[in-house]
Amino acid sequence: MVTMKTRIQRLSVFLSFLMLSLMSLNAYADSFYATVSKNHVVQNEVFQLKITTDEKASSDDIDFSVLQKNFMMGRPNFGHSVTIINGDRSAKSEWTISLAAKRTGIVTIPSFKLNGKMTQSIAIQVTKDSDAPTTNDLVEVQSHLNRTTLYPGESALLKARLIVKADTRRLQNTDIEPPKVNGMELKPASKPNQYQSVQNGMQVTVVDQDFRITAQKPGDFTLTEPKFTGSMIYGNDYDGSTRIVSLETHPKTYQMHVENKPANYHGVWLPTSKLNLSQQWKDGHGNPIQTHTFKTKVGDSISREITLKVAGVSQNQLPDIQINNPDTVRAYSEKPHFETTDNGDVVMTLKQVIIPRQKGNIELPKVSLNWWDVSAKKERTTTIDGMSLQAAASDDQPLPNVAPQPQTPAKVITKTDPGYWPYLTATFALLWMVTLALAIYWKRHGQPNEANAQSPSATKGSPSRSAQALTIEQAIQRRDGIAINKALNAWRHSMVLTAEDEVLLEQEKTQLDAALYARHDGTTTIDGSSLLNFIKHIERKQKKQRGRKQKGSELPPL
Known part of the structure; x- marks a missing residue:
C-alpha cells in the first residue's frame, strides 16, 4: 500500500509540474502569435492574416515579402495601443493584411520572427474556384498592324485597343506594357483615348492608342503588342466572400520584314504606297483661280497652296518642297503645316503669297516630286503645273517725270556808247532805296496785333500727314x-x-x-x-x- 501511495504522490507531483510548464509555455507563446480568418478557401478568395504581440513595435518590424510567392497581398495595416487597468499597463501591437492564394493545394504561411519570438506556421487548404472569371472575361487586348513588309524609312501603323469588361474602380496594381520591337523605331502616333462603349450588350471601357513603327535597316523583326497585368476585386453573391482575380494578357506577336533600298533610285528617298500632290490658286480676295493663265496687276497678290498627302511615312520623312520663283515676283512662304489623318496618312500643307513686281508675262514654275511606289516596286514622279501671270501696270499710274529745262547761257553784249542807260538805272536805284526805307518803317511802326489777327486755322498750317x-x-x-x-x-x-x-x-x-x-x-x-x-x-x-x-x-x- 505504501508503494502504491508513493507512486500516486509522485505522479501527482509530475502532473502538477507538467501543468505549470504548459501554462508557462502558453503564456510565453501567447505574447506573439498569428491567426487567419479562414484556413480553407478557394483560389483567389480573400482572407485576413493577423499578427499580434503584447510588446511595443513599429510597422516595419514584420517583413511580409515572404508571402509574395504564393499569395496576392494587400497593403498591411498596423495599429498600436496602450491599456491601463487598475494601474496595470499593457501594450498591444497588431498587423493585418489581406491575402489571396495564387494556386490550389496546401499553401503554407511561414512563421514570423520578432525579438527572438516566432509565430507558428499556418497551413491553408486552397481549392479551385469553378465560378472564377478568367482574364479574357474581364480584360482583353486587341491590335491590328496595317503592313508587315516595309522599306527603310517606311512606317507601319499599329492600332491597339484595351477593353475592360468590368468596373474599372475594382482594378488594382494595373500596368500596361507598351508594344516593343528591337531594331526598329517605335513611337506613339496618338494620345490614349478612353471612352465608354457597348459590346455584346454589356457596357465596357475602351482605351485606344496608335503606334508608328518605322523601318531603319533591312532584315526581319518581331513586334509584340501591348500587355496588360493587374488584379481585380469581385464579390461572390452566394457566400458573400471577396475574391481577387489575377489578370495577365498574353500578347500577340507580328513578324515584320524590311526590304533593301533599290540602288537605281534617284532623288530624295520617299517610300510609300500612296502619294497625292495637289494645289489651289486664289486671288487677292480669296476667290479660287481655275485657269492656267491669270490676269493681275503689279502689287496685287495671289496665293498658292500646295498639299502633299503621303501614306506610310512619318512627318520627318516628308521632303522639303522648294519653289524657284522668278525674280519678277516677291514670294512669302509660310511654315509648313502638318497633320495626321485617322488612317495614319500624313498631310503637309505649304502656302505661298506671290506679288508681281513688274508688268509683263510671268511664268510661275511647276513642282515635281519623285517617290518609290512600294506596291508596284517602281519609281514614280508626280507633278503639279505652274501658272502664267499676265501682270498689267497698277491702276495708280505715276506722274510723268518732267526733265528740267536746260538753262540758256546768258549772252554778254558789249556797247561802246552807254547812251541814256546809266542815268535811267540810277533813277530806278534811287526809287528802290526809297521804297525799301518805307517798307522797313511800316514793318517797325505798323499795328502790333496784325500778326495775331490771323485765324487759328491759318496758324495751324497743313496737317502732319496726307x-x-x-x-x-x-x-x-x-x-x-x-x-x-x-x-x-x-x-x-x-x-x-x-x-x-x-x-x-x-x-x-x-x-x-x-x-x-x-x-x-x-x-x-x-x-x-x-x-x-x-x-x-x-x-x-x-x-x-x-x-x-x-x-x-x-x-x-x-
Whole structure:
C-alpha cells in the first residue's frame, strides 16, 4: 500500500509540474502569435492574416515579402495601443493584411520572427474556384498592324485597343506594357483615348492608342503588342466572400520584314504606297483661280497652296518642297503645316503669297516630286503645273517725270556808247532805296496785333500727314493687302522720291508683306509702324523743301 501511495504522490507531483510548464509555455507563446480568418478557401478568395504581440513595435518590424510567392497581398495595416487597468499597463501591437492564394493545394504561411519570438506556421487548404472569371472575361487586348513588309524609312501603323469588361474602380496594381520591337523605331502616333462603349450588350471601357513603327535597316523583326497585368476585386453573391482575380494578357506577336533600298533610285528617298500632290490658286480676295493663265496687276497678290498627302511615312520623312520663283515676283512662304489623318496618312500643307513686281508675262514654275511606289516596286514622279501671270501696270499710274529745262547761257553784249542807260538805272536805284526805307518803317511802326489777327486755322498750317498716308494706315489695320498696295502706289506717285528713298520704301514694303502674309490666327495685329514712320519722314522732308522754295520766291512788300 505504501508503494502504491508513493507512486500516486509522485505522479501527482509530475502532473502538477507538467501543468505549470504548459501554462508557462502558453503564456510565453501567447505574447506573439498569428491567426487567419479562414484556413480553407478557394483560389483567389480573400482572407485576413493577423499578427499580434503584447510588446511595443513599429510597422516595419514584420517583413511580409515572404508571402509574395504564393499569395496576392494587400497593403498591411498596423495599429498600436496602450491599456491601463487598475494601474496595470499593457501594450498591444497588431498587423493585418489581406491575402489571396495564387494556386490550389496546401499553401503554407511561414512563421514570423520578432525579438527572438516566432509565430507558428499556418497551413491553408486552397481549392479551385469553378465560378472564377478568367482574364479574357474581364480584360482583353486587341491590335491590328496595317503592313508587315516595309522599306527603310517606311512606317507601319499599329492600332491597339484595351477593353475592360468590368468596373474599372475594382482594378488594382494595373500596368500596361507598351508594344516593343528591337531594331526598329517605335513611337506613339496618338494620345490614349478612353471612352465608354457597348459590346455584346454589356457596357465596357475602351482605351485606344496608335503606334508608328518605322523601318531603319533591312532584315526581319518581331513586334509584340501591348500587355496588360493587374488584379481585380469581385464579390461572390452566394457566400458573400471577396475574391481577387489575377489578370495577365498574353500578347500577340507580328513578324515584320524590311526590304533593301533599290540602288537605281534617284532623288530624295520617299517610300510609300500612296502619294497625292495637289494645289489651289486664289486671288487677292480669296476667290479660287481655275485657269492656267491669270490676269493681275503689279502689287496685287495671289496665293498658292500646295498639299502633299503621303501614306506610310512619318512627318520627318516628308521632303522639303522648294519653289524657284522668278525674280519678277516677291514670294512669302509660310511654315509648313502638318497633320495626321485617322488612317495614319500624313498631310503637309505649304502656302505661298506671290506679288508681281513688274508688268509683263510671268511664268510661275511647276513642282515635281519623285517617290518609290512600294506596291508596284517602281519609281514614280508626280507633278503639279505652274501658272502664267499676265501682270498689267497698277491702276495708280505715276506722274510723268518732267526733265528740267536746260538753262540758256546768258549772252554778254558789249556797247561802246552807254547812251541814256546809266542815268535811267540810277533813277530806278534811287526809287528802290526809297521804297525799301518805307517798307522797313511800316514793318517797325505798323499795328502790333496784325500778326495775331490771323485765324487759328491759318496758324495751324497743313496737317502732319496726307490723306494717302491715313488711307495706308487704315488698310494696314484691316490687313487688306490689295488696299495697302493701292494706297501706297497713290502716295508714291504724289511724292518726289530719290533713288535712295525708293530703295528704303521697297524694303519697308517687303517687311510689311512678310508680316501680312505670314500664318496667323486672324486676330493678330500687323505692325506697320515702321512703314508709317518712313512715310511721315518723307512728307515732313518734302514739306520743308517746299517751304524753303516758297520763302525764296517771295518778293519783299512794296
